[in-house]
Amino acid sequence: MKRIASLCLAAAICAAPALADEGMWTFNSFPAAKVKAKYGFEPTKDWLDHLRLSSVRIAGGCSASVVSADGLVMTNHHCARECIENLSGNMKKDFNRDGWFAKTEKDEARCPGMELNQLTDISDVTKKVQDATKDVPTEKFSEVQKSVIAGIEKECATSDEFRCEVVTLFRGGRYDLYKYRRLQDIRLVFAPEDGIAFFGGDPDNFMFPRYDLDVSFVRIYGKDGKPMKMDHHLAWSDGSLKEGDVTFVSGNPGGTSRGLTVAQLDDDRDMRMPMVLMRMAELRGFITMYQSRGAEQKRHSNDLLFGVENGFKAYKGRHAALADKAFYGQLVKNEQDFRAKVKARPELEKQYGAVWDTIGGLVKKQQAYRKEYNALERGPVSDLFGIARGYVRFAEESGKPNGERLKEFTDARLPQFKQGMLANRPIYDEMEIATLTWSLTKMREDLGPDHPVIKRVFGVKSPLQIATAAVKGTRLKDIKVDKTGNATGGLRKDLLDGGKAKIDASKDPMIELARSFDADARAIRKKYETEVDGPVKKQQELLAKARFAVYGDAIYPDATFTLRLSYGAVKGYEENGAQVKPFTTIAGAFDRHTGADPFALPKTWLAAKAKLGMDVPFNLVTTNDIIGGNSGSPMVNQKGEVVGLVFDGNIQSLGGDYGFDESVNRTVAVHSAALMEAMEKVYGAKRLVDEIKGAAAGVKSGQP
């Protein structure tokens, strides 16, 4: 991975005019004029509104778009993996391996717990949030801010139909209230076999050239049990996209670290990331070997392994960027320049000059609390434990005033919490015992066997003994659902309905396990929020103000898993001295086929080979600035038509967490033409092709 040092525009702190395609822009501050200057096309407000309202976020961590008036939604295969696995488990099949196609509407099956959010309104609440904490002592900052935000969100979320979130932009420079429509009955329509969705597997993940059909379609249903009519959806392009064409990506980048100080970056490079990477690597080895237990174990652990491997490779790339002396040196230089500019203006120096050192001191505190925070508050890798802790905390929190609750239990967020608790996801005792044993072992490793919590929770038992007793003894899998997946009874519903009294009385061993160190977990969380998180936020507010004062406000904020728009163009790049072309073709997939996993094309593809257009473009790269969370984002042309489906970034893009390097940072997408070609000729999914192309012909509503 070669990086250049021209990270001039990272965090927009360069003097040079911003001509690189950098930035994950909010829809309400999109630099339309900049786009016009570079690409000769200026998006209008209507254009932006239509794209925003055709975009949906998947609450679990992905992006998606509506592609028909009947609520058909396109996202990645890997964004629907959990749903695919859940349906497999409930129906005793392996739809991940074999694919899924609902031949008729009736065959579309509900994804347990899946929720989509459509961003309907954005409003600026900066003054309200900042005023509330203005004269508050540092140690109260976190608490007071949490309370004012809970109030704003509650006022906005007028019913269970809405989800409201105050989003912290510029790490505290601006607070916007995002109002979402919650779409909760989501059904699986189509998913190809994992073998082509993730062709090349982990070895090819984050690589290019690439040949993946990483797509799935789901459909939004209304409360009436019918496909929901959507006012906005994207039209389909004619597939004529060529090198140099402007492209837009609308999606939800999960998070970036471009606004961190060097003290925080040092911590990332030297402590936090190595720690996370070691833990992920160990879990990867553990699950890889678990898969050898048998076909069923392989199937039910596939989604976990995919998540771990994907995250591991992404983190590895990020760490590698920080380890690159030239790249890192530029980040250090950026901060030095920024500090020098602040220092040069006495009024700024007085207000903001101490921020960097103060954050440096807070980082040390964070390091001191980290192990205990992670061990106790993050909790084990176990669905059952997560559910159990949910009950324990729900019992505790639901009686408190809204503003004093843990964030995830405020009124505005309770509906999602309850939906999650009642989702009918299959749970596998064998895997639960394995991952809970592992997690408890790590907990003891991190805290040490002499830590009071470990002594109390473990007593004379081993992690395996504790995990086995809790998993075998718990009744938390007990849930009854109707045919669309709504909970109608069972212990999980009883406990939620019964509230505190019923939960407190429960002797369920998993609940008892969660309860056994919940006070400790809450204590370290409180300490962390009060002494680290709040004070850091306060400093970051100051830093953001300093940044606006020095660089103006025509800059974009770090990603926050909220809707952003990125512009760019179809463009190849140079790697190891060779030019990488921007498009691959279907022929390339057949060239790469070996027959052995993960380079084995599915039988459906081998059978359809003669029918397929070998020159049809398969995957492509563009200069759009994206990051994890953008998976499933639609890529559109200037007419707002779908030209691609974003599913990855190249390996060079991973450093994009810290800074954008236009020379090599690329978004990877499935080409719209390959999607139609495969749907039609490999899968015979004519009803979907017609629905999508019908939309493209403008027959249905919602064209701009």
Add this chain to the structure above:
Amino acid sequence: MKRIASLCLAAAICAAPALADEGMWTFNSFPAAKVKAKYGFEPTKDWLDHLRLSSVRIAGGCSASVVSADGLVMTNHHCARECIENLSGNMKKDFNRDGWFAKTEKDEARCPGMELNQLTDISDVTKKVQDATKDVPTEKFSEVQKSVIAGIEKECATSDEFRCEVVTLFRGGRYDLYKYRRLQDIRLVFAPEDGIAFFGGDPDNFMFPRYDLDVSFVRIYGKDGKPMKMDHHLAWSDGSLKEGDVTFVSGNPGGTSRGLTVAQLDDDRDMRMPMVLMRMAELRGFITMYQSRGAEQKRHSNDLLFGVENGFKAYKGRHAALADKAFYGQLVKNEQDFRAKVKARPELEKQYGAVWDTIGGLVKKQQAYRKEYNALERGPVSDLFGIARGYVRFAEESGKPNGERLKEFTDARLPQFKQGMLANRPIYDEMEIATLTWSLTKMREDLGPDHPVIKRVFGVKSPLQIATAAVKGTRLKDIKVDKTGNATGGLRKDLLDGGKAKIDASKDPMIELARSFDADARAIRKKYETEVDGPVKKQQELLAKARFAVYGDAIYPDATFTLRLSYGAVKGYEENGAQVKPFTTIAGAFDRHTGADPFALPKTWLAAKAKLGMDVPFNLVTTNDIIGGNSGSPMVNQKGEVVGLVFDGNIQSLGGDYGFDESVNRTVAVHSAALMEAMEKVYGAKRLVDEIKGAAAGVKSGQP
């Protein structure tokens, strides 16, 4: 882990008088006067010679000592783990779990492939080595040096009885020829249960207070099949060691990095160590889950898991030291001071001023080659693959002139190579397939699926397919041995005897796998040796000379897995504000017993509880400066009597790789009194107690 910044003596580059107990000193440059100044006792040449000749190195990576005139040798349990596991496999028992005690001499069983080395002579060959490379161009440095060293070693190793090694001290400042007597018939006499040898397991590893009986006894046999009479052995102390007493540790520290430049340290912190740690973590998870396949799989993978976990924790501690800003800052400052002193003297600046930057450039080259080097040359985790590669290379190398061979095939080293190839260690197909599959997957991950070697070696096969075919198809397990373990026939012996012709003709699938990328592996090794290793060595010679010029030559070299002597004293330390006492007692082990692994005392101990002296000291800490490889070292008092058996360092000592911090860096040892108490009262090993105590009474020969 709290570190202080007073690493004044690291690499001995302080102006202050050297009064800390720092240093892993060679026996021929021991600072006896310094010891006298601090502890009032000055070791004589006889004292040193006796201790040296009573010390033995275990070729696999540990230290040990002779404790009776009949060749009884004491080392750690974990240093004999491989032997214990091999005997378990061959005899279908689990001696690791259950312990081993040979009631009579006849029951002592040979450890397959185990070899001890006794250091008989040290001579200075610096001039000869340095003269040979003086006017040689940089790219030839490695080759020419290898050749001159091979010649020196060959001349010294006059028969298979001897092992000769030119040791590079001060990273090139000095070259000494070490001549060892090879002791090859080593039989297992005693080992306690793993449950007490490694009481507390991984959670307590590198921790203190501690309660481990990490001991084993083996015996050296001669060619006549009888216990070997030894001219030197250590006497046993009376167990009266107290806080403040001076202690000496004679053993073989494996390696330290105190002489590295900051460019090399940066590489360690940011690239090399994270990479190694991630790989070890993954293997740890993989083997941890492998153990769940069943009791037999657990037994035969225990040694591998122990090694991985032990190494992982050690590396983690080292990385944490580098991530500590105060610690690292001191290392940077040390180099700045050194460079300033060189710069201040024009004649030094002219000769050595460019060294640091030159090494910095070479580090970048090293980084560029690292992945390919590791993937191809380090080779998979697989005994069978290792054997196969041994044959492939033996065929190639044995026909070349001595000076042109790969280092491990020079005449002086061939005897060890052959012994290793013919050792009758059990091999487990199931584990071989698992670890080879994993290793091949990592190889593909590191090089990428499009690397020419991967394309050629993998073809259309998956790692599992390749590994399964090679392990199931190979006949390399075929070996016949007589009752003391000497190879008498079988394919392995035939191939070695048949040499190149026979090996080249072999169609064994494991040999073919090794052969399939051997040329590639050799090519990257050659490139690495020529372009990185040789040039770095040349620069390090200059750096060593600069260091002698600036700081004088009363300094110690970085560890090199050769015999070193460290002095220190029994001393507690402060941790988290509390004082840690230097001794634990047998009572403490019973207090820590929970009954669940790894805190379960063996049944033998529970049964013997009433007989045991609860106040008998169990483990202790001293200020001796040691590192991995010192495991099994005898700890002696000023009379040269055994007072302890070194088996660990505390967690704070792990940063000792880079610098010694006397305030917290501690050696952890089993107390001599606990050893006798347990041998006598738990295990009824009276014949050994008598043998050892008889030695202590001076009845046998070899007292100083």
